Amino acid sequence: MPERDVIVVGGGLAGLASAVALTEAGFHVTLLESRPRLGGRASSIVDAATGTVIDNCQHVSMGCCVNFQKLCRLTGTSDLFAVEPELHFIARDGKRNRLRNLGLPAPAHLAISFAAISYLSWRDKLSLARGVRALVLGKAPESGRFSDWLADQRQSRELIERFWTVVLVSALGESLDRIDFQYARQVFVQGFLRHRDAWQVHLLTIPLGEFYDRHLARWLKGRGAVVECKAGVAELELSADEQRVAAVHLRDGRRLAAEEFVLATAQDRADALLPMVVKQSHPFAGLSGLETAPITSVHLWLDRELTPLRHAVLVDRVGQWVFNRTAILRDASSPGEFAYQVVISNSRAVRDAFQTPQANGSQQQLIDTIWRELREIWPEAASARVLHARAITEHRAVFSVLPGIEHLRPPQQTPLINLQLAGDYTQTGWPATMEGAVRSGFLAAGNILQHQAEQHPDSPSTALLAPEMPAGWLARLLFGSRC
Numbered sequence: 203m204p205e206r207d208v209i210v211v212g213g214g215l216a217g218l219a220s221a222v223a224l225t226e227a228g229f230h231v232t233l234l235e236s237r238p239r240l241g242g243r244a245s246s247i248v249d250a251a252t253g254t255v256i257d258n259c260q261h262v263s264m265g266c267c268v269n270f271q272k273l274c275r276l277t278g279t280s281d282l283f284a285v286e287p288e289l290h291f292i293a294r295d296g297k298r299n300r301l302r303n304l305g306l307p308a309p310a311h312l313a314i315s316f317a318a319i320s321y322l323s324w325r326d327k328l329s330l331a332r333g334v335r336a337l338v339l340g341k342a343p344e345s346g347r348f349s350d351w352l353a354d355q356r357q358s359r360e361l362i363e364r365f366w367t368v369v370l371v372s373a374l375g376e377s378l379d380r381i382d383f384q385y386a387r388q389v390f391v392q393g394f395l396r397h398r399d400a401w402q403v404h405l406l407t408i409p410l411g412e413f414y415d416r417h418l419a420r421w422l423k424g425r426g427a428v429v430e431c432k433a434g435v436a437e438l439e440l441s442a443d444e445q446r447v448a449a450v451h452l453r454d455g456r457r458l459a460a461e462e463f464v465l466a467t468a469q470d471r472a473d474a475l476l477p478m479v480v481k482q483s484h485p486f487a488g489l490s491g492l493e494t495a496p497i498t499s500v501h502l503w504l505d506r507e508l509t510p511l512r513h514a515v516l517v518d519r520v521g522q523w524v525f526n527r528t529a530i531l532r533d534a535s536s537p538g539e540f541a542y543q544v545v546i547s548n549s550r551a552v553r554d555a556f557q558t559p560q561a562n563g564s565q566q567q568l569i570d571t572i573w574r575e576l577r578e579i580w581p582e583a584a585s586a587r588v589l590h591a592r593a594i595t596e597h598r599a600v601f602s603v604l605p606g607i608e609h610l611r612p613p614q615q616t617p618l619i620n621l622q623l624a625g626d627y628t629q630t631g632w633p634a635t636m637e638g639a640v641r642s643g644f645l646a647a648g649n650i651l652q653h654q655a656e657q658h659p660d661s662p663s664t665a666l667l668a669p670e671m672p673a674g675w676l677a678r679l680l681f682g683s684r685c
């Protein structure tokens with residue numbers, strides 16, 4: 203079988219996943235990334251003030267992210283991740299609640315920890331149990347605002363703020379009135395109820411940039427792929443009959459031809475690059491209708507340890523998750539420095555209050571607010587000095603999982619036979635996550651393999667997606683096919 207050329211445009215996780223899968227299948231891949239670095243929205247940057255490399259924002263994966271794990275297995279990087287054996291929820295009064303598996307089968311595995319949560323009343327806990335049951339087994343609206351469903355279920359304000367919001371805003375990056383019921387249901391079923399290890403948080407122990415450059419890019423290059431940064435694509439050239447893509451034109455004037463193409467940019471760039479012949483057809487016309495939500499991270503460098511915990515989920519606070527970067531990273535920051543990152547998903551309110559010039563606020567006010575919250579939680583660290591701090595807001599961090607969004611998400615296969623889309627926003631069934639991005643990359647690569655299999659019956663298997671975690675026996679017994 204002749205080696206076929208594929209061009210992948212975009213070096214985020216979607217592009218990297220399709221490049222890895224296609225290289226593995228014997229294609230000659232050229233990956234083109236417009237920025238000087240790989241990783242897209244999940245990447246490292248250099249902090250200008252200190253010259254240190256930091257991740258734009260802490261990224262976490264979960265046990266249920268089976269395709270992201272497959273990408274790591276394929277590239278020999280699985281051992282770069284640490285699995286958190288428990289989750290720490292810190293109540294307003296500073297009390298630490300540990301969520302852990304006490305040996306019971308799913309979906310009961312976390313029930314004992316939930317029953318012991320200090321910041322929910324018994325009434326709310328019972329109401330929560332009823333709510334979770336209805337979420338899985340109740341008559342499910344095909345689509346609809348999750349906040350409306352919560353109101354129908356008579357979940358109290360405290361329960362909504364301290365439980366549903368805490369879990370869903372960090373998982374989906376949106377406010378509950380902008381989350382579709384089906385996505386909320388999926389978070390609970392796939393992340394918490396189906397399998398006893400699905401909820402576990404996986405943390406990368408090296409900076410994201412190193413993960414791409416020293417591992418994924420090296421893996422690709424070692425197998426003959428070309429990986430080029432600062433190689434922005436300006437245009438896709440169509441064949442004379444407008445049935446195929448013939449080549450890409452780079453911003454530096456080069457023209458590169460190939461047999462297959464994967465456009466793995468975020469949706470706004472895809473919308474700008476897609477030929478009119480594609481954009482005229484449904485659902486590719488809907489890309490500009492996808493809305494997005496911001497995520498803000500506050501980075502703090504302290505002169506002493508705040509907490510030895512690697513992570514903590516903050517309840518009733520502006521900051522939502524704290525990550526102890528010094529403890530997470532294998533090669534931590536300089537001696538005598540302790541680095542923490544506080545993540546705020548769906549940070550519109552924070553951005554508007556603190557970070558726009560019109561709001562009469564400043565980045566410093568947000569940093570001060572976060573630092574005050576951390577000292578309230580860990581008063582023993584009150585004497586710590588902030589050596590350096592900065593806030594980063596990714597304004598289009600994730601696409602909003604609004605009701606009706608499924609109609610706007612395009613499939614990977616475009617009407618042009620040799621052009622695939624990849625990106626978290628395409629039809630993957632998942633929200634904007636690393637897992638969703640990798641799934642899209644595998645699905646795009648699978649379509650290309652499928653075309654090849656139609657021409658060459660001896661081609662490798664086209665089934666690239668990893669199998670889902672199987673539902674545990676008790677989950678099957680209680681929820682049947684709904685789980």
Ligand SMILES: Cc1cc2nc3c(=O)[nH]c(=O)nc-3n(C[C@H](O)[C@H](O)[C@H](O)COP(=O)(O)OP(=O)(O)OC[C@H]3O[C@@H](n4cnc5c(N)ncnc54)[C@H](O)[C@@H]3O)c2cc1C
Pocket residue numbers: 211212213214215216217234235236237240241242243244258259260261262263433434435436466467468471497498596598599600624625626627634635636637638639
């Ligand atoms: C602050 C933040 C926190 C997040 N936290 C988490 C988390 O904890 N867990 C999780 O699973 N997910 C998280 N996400 C979501 C996750 O980062 C994204 O879903 C995922 O990285 C998207 O990958 P992608 O490849 O689809 O798109 P992108 O990462 O956007 O990649 C697209 C790439 O295409 C490149 N490109 C664009 N135009 C061109 C062009 N013309 N030519 C060549 N290249 C081009 C871009 O530079 C970019 O590198 C977070 C996102 C953000 C922003």
